[in-house]
Amino acid sequence: MSRAKSLVSTDWVLENLTDQNVVFIEVDEDTSLYEKGHIEGAITFHWREDLQDGVIRDLISKEKFEALLSKNGISNSSTVVLYGGNNNWFATYAFWYFKIYGHLDVRLIDGGRKLWELNGLPLVTSIPTRPLTTYVAKNRDNSIRAFRDEVIATISGANIVDVRSPQEFTGELAAPAHLPQEAGQIRGHIPGAKNIPWSRAANEDGSFKSNAEISELYELAGVNFAEDTIAYCRIGERSAFSWFVMHELLELKNVRNYDGSWTEYGSLVGVPVAVGA
Amino acid sequence: MGLDLRTCGATPGGPDLTGVNLSEQTIIQGVVIRGGISDGVPNGKIVDNAYVQLLDSTREFTAEVPTDSEGRFRFFASPGPWHLVVMAHGGREELIVQAQKGLSDDLVIHI
Numbered sequence A: 001m002s003r004a005k006s007l008v009s010t011d012w013v014l015e016n017l018t019d020q021n022v023v024f025i026e027v028d029e030d031t032s033l034y035e036k037g038h039i040e041g042a043i044t045f046h047w048r049e050d051l052q053d054g055v056i057r058d059l060i061s062k063e064k065f066e067a068l069l070s071k072n073g074i075s076n077s078s079t080v081v082l083y084g085g086n087n088n089w090f091a092t093y094a095f096w097y098f099k100i101y102g103h104l105d106v107r108l109i110d111g112g113r114k115l116w117e118l119n120g121l122p123l124v125t126s127i128p129t130r131p132l133t134t135y136v137a138k139n140r141d142n143s144i145r146a147f148r149d150e151v152i153a154t155i156s157g158a159n160i161v162d163v164r165s166p167q168e169f170t171g172e173l174a175a176p177a178h179l180p181q182e183a184g185q186i187r188g189h190i191p192g193a194k195n196i197p198w199s200r201a202a203n204e205d206g207s208f209k210s211n212a213e214i215s216e217l218y219e220l221a222g223v224n225f226a227e228d229t230i231a232y233c234r235i236g237e238r239s240a241f242s243w244f245v246m247h248e249l250l251e252l253k254n255v256r257n258y259d260g261s262w263t264e265y266g267s268l269v270g271v272p273v274a275v276g277a
Numbered sequence B: 001m002g003l004d005l006r007t008c009g010a011t012p013g014g015p016d017l018t019g020v021n022l023s024e025q026t027i028i029q030g031v032v033i034r035g036g037i038s039d040g041v042p043n044g045k046i047v048d049n050a051y052v053q054l055l056d057s058t059r060e061f062t063a064e065v066p067t068d069s070e071g072r073f074r075f076f077a078s079p080g081p082w083h084l085v086v087m088a089h090g091g092r093e094e095l096i097v098q099a100q101k102g103l104s105d106d107l108v109i110h111i
Helices: A002-006 A010-015 A032-036 A047-051 A062-071 A086-100 A112-118 A148-154 A166-170 A211-220 A238-249 A261-265
Strands: A022-028 A043-046 A079-083 A106-109 A159-162 A229-232 A255-257 B026-034 B051-055 B061-066 B072-077 B080-088 B091-099 B107-110
Touching: A002 A106, A002 A238, A010 A112, A022 A032, A022 A047, A022 A086, A043 A047, A047 A086, A079 A086, A079 A112, A086 A106, A086 A112, A086 A238, A106 A112, A112 B051, A112 B080, A148 A229, A148 A261, A211 A238, A229 A238, A229 A261, A238 A255, B026 B080, B026 B091, B051 B072, B061 B072, B080 B107, B091 B107
Parallel strands: A022 A043, A022 A079, A079 A106, A159 A229, A229 A255, B026 B107
Antiparallel strands: B026 B072, B051 B061, B051 B080, B080 B091
16 A cells, blocks of 8 residues: 555654664755754755755756765665655655655655654754765656646646645635735636645644545545646645645545646736635 | 745744734734643743644634744734644643734743
């Protein structure tokens, strides 16, 4: 089962802390929590500094990804185990990223940093050093990534799932309620999109709900799993969480993450937009 | 210098108030304490590894921040009722807050 292959428990982590073939990576946009304390042996990837091109809006190149993994001592045969704060948003984004570049064994800690801390499990401040490797990435697998023209072509066709909050979906807000609002994009959603906030697939402690609960959630919202599905949010990290839910937990292979998301779509000239529920 | 996309994530403690017109914002903020006496005055031990969730009146997830090194949290919300769920190792508290425009008094939450 994919849930067993892609997801590990905190108990599994404790049992595998000293396995040198397992590389734990804390992924977030703010690595101050990593500096405060992290799982023993874990390294950290910064969402912006390590995983964004920085010049153009895109993933880092294959060559830069290879260099990033090589300098951090990750080999093609490593078991990469990801976790992070923010309910694993950035960790699931990194999971999707590792899949795009064809890493064989990548997993996610169920519940991420939150569940680890709520369980009172140990954190350390020591920074590990790992011997350099020569990592060889595969060419990008874009079958799990959606681009804007594909999204536009999908309108009124297959499933589009908007995983933002209901207020962002209706156009009441342009960004999550806890952030300053943006003027760069118009407000609303892609016509025909179903609003299934990412958080409805998660328990309060950050762990995932059961497959039965998640399937019911999507089906009640009108998602037909026989069709292709594209998930989006604002910048692609909350939708990576929902992509993980559908692609890895429910084992639906025809699901893609639109990482351009609303910050791209909401800035396009002339594309259709819907407002309201 | 490239695109500086702002993510949707939360920093420990919540957003900074620097440059914010406080009279125009609805701010929910406070401190999480373990032990002590619930008399509205911070006492006991600060909890710097709690998670505070803000749910709207229908209990839809709106935001979550981990407390900072001083046990503090902050949200920008809108006027009206909100659910706050505070979780930490060995403790959980839930309360309903009536948010009003402007900077309100700190909530002192004991777990």
